[in-house]
Amino acid sequence: MDKQSVHGMWSSRTAFILAAAGSAVGLGNIWRFPYLTSDNGGGAFVLVYLACIAAVGLPILFAEVLIGRHGRQSPINTLLNLARETGHSKAWAAIGVMGMISAILILSFYSVVAGWTLHYSWLYLQQLFGGAGIEDAGATFGDLLASPGTLLFWHSVFMLLTIGVVALGVEKGLERTVRLLMPTLLILLLVLVGYGISTGYFGQAVAFLFTPDFSKVDGSVLLAALGQAFFSLSLGLAGMMAYGAYLPRNVSIPHAGVAIALTDTGIALLAGLAIFPVLFNFGMSPTGGGPGLIFTTLPMAFADMWGGVFYGLAFFGLLTVAAWTSSISLLEPPTAYLVERTELTRRQSALLGGAVVWLLGLLTLLGFNVWSEVKIGGRDLQGAIEFVASDIMLPLGGLLVSLYAGWVLDKRITHNELPQLNEGLYQAWRWTVRVIAPLLVLYILVNKFSG
Ligand code: TRP
Numbered sequence: 001m002d003k004q005s006v007h008g009m010w011s012s013r014t015a016f017i018l019a020a021a022g023s024a025v026g027l028g029n030i031w032r033f034p035y036l037t038s039d040n041g042g043g044a045f046v047l048v049y050l051a052c053i054a055a056v057g058l059p060i061l062f063a064e065v066l067i068g069r070h071g072r073q074s075p076i077n078t079l080l081n082l083a084r085e086t087g088h089s090k091a092w093a094a095i096g097v098m099g100m101i102s103a104i105l106i107l108s109f110y111s112v113v114a115g116w117t118l119h120y121s122w123l124y125l126q127q128l129f130g131g132a133g134i135e136d137a138g139a140t141f142g143d144l145l146a147s148p149g150t151l152l153f154w155h156s157v158f159m160l161l162t163i164g165v166v167a168l169g170v171e172k173g174l175e176r177t178v179r180l181l182m183p184t185l186l187i188l189l190l191v192l193v194g195y196g197i198s199t200g201y202f203g204q205a206v207a208f209l210f211t212p213d214f215s216k217v218d219g220s221v222l223l224a225a226l227g228q229a230f231f232s233l234s235l236g237l238a239g240m241m242a243y244g245a246y247l248p249r250n251v252s253i254p255h256a257g258v259a260i261a262l263t264d265t266g267i268a269l270l271a272g273l274a275i276f277p278v279l280f281n282f283g284m285s286p287t288g289g290g291p292g293l294i295f296t297t298l299p300m301a302f303a304d305m306w307g308g309v310f311y312g313l314a315f316f317g318l319l320t321v322a323a324w325t326s327s328i329s330l331l332e333p334p335t336a337y338l339v340e341r342t343e344l345t346r347r348q349s350a351l352l353g354g355a356v357v358w359l360l361g362l363l364t365l366l367g368f369n370v371w372s373e374v375k376i377g378g379r380d381l382q383g384a385i386e387f388v389a390s391d392i393m394l395p396l397g398g399l400l401v402s403l404y405a406g407w408v409l410d411k412r413i414t415h416n417e418l419p420q421l422n423e424g425l426y427q428a429w430r431w432t433v434r435v436i437a438p439l440l441v442l443y444i445l446v447n448k449f450s451g
Contacts, residue, residue, distance in 0.1 A: 005246055006340065008170035009170065009248055010171075010247060011171060016246070017256050018179060021263040021264060022182055023325065023328075024232060024260060026110075028268075029264065029271055030322055031294045031319070032228065032232075033049075033268040034271055034272045034293065037049075039224075040221045041213055041221060042216075043212035044212040045221055049228060052225045052226045053264075055436065056226065056230075058258070059402070059436075060401060060402055060433065061260065062253055062254060063402060063405035066253055066405070066413075067405060068242060069247045073336070075099055076093050077340050078245065080093045086409070086413075095404065099397055103333055104330075104353075108361040109361065109382050112151060112155045114324070114327065115151060115157065116144060118157060120299070121317050123140070125313060134303060135303065148369050148370060151368065155358070159361070160354075163350050163353075165177045165324075166353075167346060167347040181321045181325050182325065185322055185325075188314050188318040189318060192311065193270055195307075196278060197277070201277040201280040201281045204280050206273070209269065209272050209273070219447065227391065231390055231394065232264055233264055235398050242333040243332070252420040253420075254418060254421055275298065298315070299312060331350065334353040335349045338352060338353060363381045367381025368382070398437075399441045402433045402441065406430060406431075406438075
């Protein structure tokens with residue numbers, strides 16, 4: 001018997017795929033993936049990354065979505081109800097609690113960075129209409145980080161955009177937004193790749209991304225690839241579990257999951273094909289970029305090239321859109337939880353959740369200027385929050401979801417949620433979440449703590 005979601009449902013399979021792909025495709029694809037690729041040997045990293053998506057990411061994605069669909073509530077309540085239904089320990093709801101905390105932490109700095117992309121979009125827009133725009137990209141970025149007022153303004157604008165969508169609900173808010181934004185994102189990206197092709201350095205970029213040099217594959221490349229697979233597919237904080245709760249029963253989780261992973265991976269590769277030709281064209285090194293690659297190096301290239309203002313506007317517009325559809329997926333689980341647990345309406349819940357995130361964002365924001373002296377374990381405030389949330393809590397969450405789906409959850413439930421898999425594929429999935437994925441993730445965690 002199927003349960004009902006009080007939050008509404010995705011209207012179709014496409015709506016779910018767009019929303020989940022919207023969650024997956026974000027700053028992780030367009031900023032993080034290209035520089036990780038360049039730092040880890042290009043093609044070799046890409047190949048290992050693809051293997052990690054297939055061997056660990058995809059099976060855990062199936063697990064999160066199927067648990068969500070079975071429970072039809074916010075992750076915490078889904079896990080609590082499953083405990084009641086099947087008699088396992090309530091302690092497994094810790095996955096949901098930890099996930100909600102990680103979602104709030106990640107969104108708090110994600111929103112500040114998304115604010116940078118809004119700021120850059122605004123500067124290019126002004127330049128289009130004759131304003132000064134970005135002349136010295138290094139100074140622009142430095143000035144931005146040094147100015148709490150500007151950072152606060154754009155962080156607030158971005159949080160309001162996120163709260164606005166989540167407040168409108170699953171169909172009218174989330175679904176309508178991703179239906180509009182995901183095609184926009186793809187068009188912008190294709191325009192940028194088209195420009196990349198026209199530079200004459202496209203072949204060099206392709207070679208860089210797709211010629212594996214296996215001598216470069218070592219433990220740390222593996223580690224970086226696995227961590228990126230997690231972050232990019234939005235796994236480990238039960239966010240996909242929350243989206244799965246609104247998934248109609250007749251939609252195939254394996255088919256949708258594969259579509260989501262292909263979209264996420266395809267867009268990361270396209271982002272590489274848009275960025276590297278521009279860098280090669282201007283003789284810039286693609287390595288060691290970090291936050292600077294996108295916010296300083298790339299705008300320097302834009303300043304020198306014909307039509308650079310359009311390119312800059314399209315690029316930062318694209319980043320903003322990608323960040324927006326990801327951030328709504330981070331605010332949805334806490335909002336759904338508040339709706340279920342309190343008397344608050346969805347609007348009030350989204351506003352309350354968003355307010356907590358906004359306040360926490362002040363730590364990141366002030367860490368760049370007023371509190372720049374504050375260091376935790378050698379990291380600035382943003383670095384420390386990002387490390388705890390994405391490098392520790394996400395893999396831990398993924399490990400627990402994997403063990404839960406493989407060992408704790410009744411086999412009848414998982415089998416029933418994956419009827420499209422034949423017996424062989426089902427067994428392959430089950431042993432992956434039971435043994436292979438947990439071991440690989442454990443390997444990342446041990447590496448983090450001992451390294
Ligand atoms: N996947 C997004 C990106 O690549 C970020 C994100 C959204 C995320 N929701 C998440 C990361 C849940 C981990 C967990 O930018």
